Amino acid sequence: MGDVKSSEFHPSLPDNRAELDGAKQEASMSIAEKAAAHVRAKEANRALMKDVFGKKEK
Numbered sequence: 213m214g215d216v217k218s219s220e221f222h223p224s225l226p227d228n229r230a231e232l233d234g235a236k237q238e239a240s241m242s243i244a245e246k247a248a249a250h251v252r253a254k255e256a257n258r259a260l261m262k263d264v265f266g267k268k269e270k
Contacts, residue, residue: 241249 238246
């Protein structure tokens with residue numbers, strides 16, 4: 213298939229190249245790297261939620 217984009221097969225199909233590259237990168241990561249990436253993603257999500265919804269008052 214080479215460098216043929218999925219959208220070239222049929223116009224309604226999405227181009228999933230970024231998703232494929234992400235999956236390949238994740239597959240090559242060690243367990244420690246995956247854990248660290250997960251922690252960073254959770255922290256980024258918390259920061260986003262705080263920005264969107266504001267700080268919760270107790």
